[in-house]
Amino acid sequence: MPDPNIHYRTCNLCEAMCGLEITYKDKEILSIKGDKADPFSRGHICPKAVGLKDIYEDKDRLKYPIRKTADGWERMEWEAAFDYVAERLKAVQAEHGDQAVGVYQGNPNVHNFGTMVYGPNFVRSLKTKNRFSATSADQLPHHFAGQQMFGHAMLLPIPDIDHTDYLIIMGGNPLVSNGSIMTAPDVGNRLRAISKRGGKVVVLDPRRTETAQKMDEHHFIFPESDALFLLAMIHVVFENAWENLGHLADHTDGLDAIKTLAADYAPEKVADQTGLSATNIRRLAAEFCQAERAVCYGRLGVSTQSYGGLCQWLVNVLNAITGNLDQQGGAMFTLPAFDPIGMFGKKGKRPSFNRWRSRVRALPEFGGELPVAAMAEEINTPGDGQLKAMVTIAGNPVLSIPNGKQLEEGLEHLDFMLSIDIYLNETTRHADVILPPTTGVEVPHYDMVFHALAIRNTSKYSPPLFEKEAEQRYDWEIFNALTQRMGGQLLPAQNPEQVLAHGLAAGTYAKSGLDLEKLKAHPHGIDLGPLQTCFPDRLLTADQSVQLAPTVFLEDCHRLLEFKHEKTAAFPLRLIGRRHLRSNNSWMHNAYRLVKGRDRCTLLIHPEDAKQIGLKDQEEAQVSSRVGSLVIKVELSDEIMPGVVSIPHGWGHHRKNTQLEVAEQHAGISINDLTDEGRIDTLTGNAAFSGVPVKVEWVKA
């Protein structure tokens, strides 16, 4: 029996799934440490882990429903709140039709098991096609490529970093983000191990990031030029006849089409646009092909940009044509114990893409959702089908979506807004009702999504550490109550544990005895081994072949001809983002220990650019884009590429009438008051945060 005062669980804050050892007494958390016995995370944690204690204890966190009145926020009883919400939503539906209710689901949806499994039925019960989520501000191009090439949006290749000899990281900063679409706890040591065993890690990023500084080689790459770089790499592969489909030779379509396409992209042709010399591109391609096991990994910076779809496709193509797809040390696929693909995936299913379009800009649906860059205009543009009510679930879109200001204005004019959220923040302050679920250490946890995106097959269940308080409700209780009132279908399983038990029973490892009881008996988690080659069996394309050259991608390449690197007089610089280890998107800035210290919401600018503007370190600058303008302190640094500037996202807590005492004192500004909802990857609809044209000017002190 484990010590009664120690609780083991998985940290649900980022994608790394670190095991935690929590010491507690009664209902107080005494310490949070890394769980050395967790076979996957091996004791690793980051400074955010103790944030779980801060969230648990946060006096600003909401625990019961509140309703906005003329005299401020008023407490409601749960049942009355459910009735009231349903009545108001139905009133909007009756007056304006079902499509007048919109939904936005934010990032923590995927980090909460109860929300993940019970949220969708509530969303369906609203009968609206106006569904949005953080997906189209993040990883939509990955899903798009997975669907087109492998037949399922969740068939996402994971870099097998524990076994590779050569890794190219494009647009990811895992030493800070702790890895994304690559669940790899203790990622720093895992990456360093590549060099230690004689391999190499190359980082391509417009900023010499924390990761770049610790790896073997870094090259600046001009924002949004990555697709050109990748085509040039592929060009060199064919030029030298190095192409090799490995074990997928008989299960791959489209190699010739790729060869024809890449013929136009010699390294010499893209050198100026990308900022990498032809010599370096040729050398990188040669090293990549000569390495026994190599993998190219492209993440956020090559997803949230104008060519996100092309980038994720070409990353997969490069891995495939060098024999590194579905191969140890290359880009591999998980076989999770709770396997959404095995349960719901169907061979040859028509992609869920472009089945409907957004009303104002006619942007295509993907996976049942419309691009979030179109959300504000759907609220703000009058006419038939205009959004009159919004439901936000674990999201803070005012700070997270391009042109957040535009959304902020829209939210003010809605007939009704419901937020299912734990804080009264920049977004939820616009709601009429906030329903706060339990979270973090109060809930049972299973990573349905991140086990499916991990570098090893593992499985782990965490029971709640503490009983919820009488006044609190679990997320699934909230979703079920609302689903029922909106006339929707309830899941047969009554709680997340039952769902998990069913899911495990339907999975591959059930045969070898993996069930909920076994998981409960293994509080540190169970290692199910390294990723295994699984194609063509796991492919869900109609002919069970990898589709290297889907028409949608080939056709989209024409946009690359328009790619320009030139400065425009009005907006000569390009804006990109960055993350910080002690920050988690927009919502952990109310934990003092995570925000204390120097101001991190600053503009990074190269000294040469600063000199031209007449800016000195730590001075204030005015930054303007097509959509807005703001003032921010500058930090001069040669870690940023000349011509490029960087601001982190998730700040801007100065907005009035929130309940975030600490965050308000460390407010910062929101980069998304500058990012442009008009900039999207037109193929997938993903927001293009990277490379926003901006102007930086000196401000008189």
Ligand SMILES: Nc1nc2c(c(=O)[nH]1)N[C@H]1C(S)=C(S)[C@@H](COP(=O)(O)OP(=O)(O)OC[C@H]3O[C@@H](n4cnc5c(=O)[nH]c(N)nc54)[C@H](O)[C@@H]3O)O[C@H]1N2
């Ligand atoms: N410029 C720029 N913009 C970006 C990005 C960028 O790099 N640059 N990154 C993008 C990315 S990758 C993402 S994922 C999005 C994130 O966008 P969002 O998901 O909209 O934003 P978060 O900051 O994650 O907000 C999470 C919300 O969930 C609430 N919350 C936390 N835990 C729980 C819970 O257990 N239950 C419920 N119901 N609510 C909870 C928080 O209070 C907060 O309101 O931002 C995107 N925006």
Ligand SMILES: Nc1nc2c(c(=O)[nH]1)N[C@H]1C(S)=C(S)[C@@H](COP(=O)(O)OP(=O)(O)OC[C@H]3O[C@@H](n4cnc5c(=O)[nH]c(N)nc54)[C@H](O)[C@@H]3O)O[C@H]1N2
């Ligand atoms: N500490 C911390 N961890 C987090 C989060 C957090 O907010 N804080 N957020 C979580 C979330 S929601 C996500 S999605 C993941 C994201 O995790 P990552 O994918 O690792 O994302 P970032 O750390 O934002 O790194 C993106 C990199 O892309 C670079 N970049 C920008 N534009 C371009 C471009 O055009 N081309 C290339 N090649 N590079 C470019 C940026 O300089 C940056 O270094 O992190 C997760 N983990």
Ligand code: SF4
């Ligand atoms: S790296 Fe992510 S999962 Fe691990 S402790 Fe930090 S926030 Fe939690």
Ligand SMILES: [Mo]
């Ligand atoms: Mo994200």
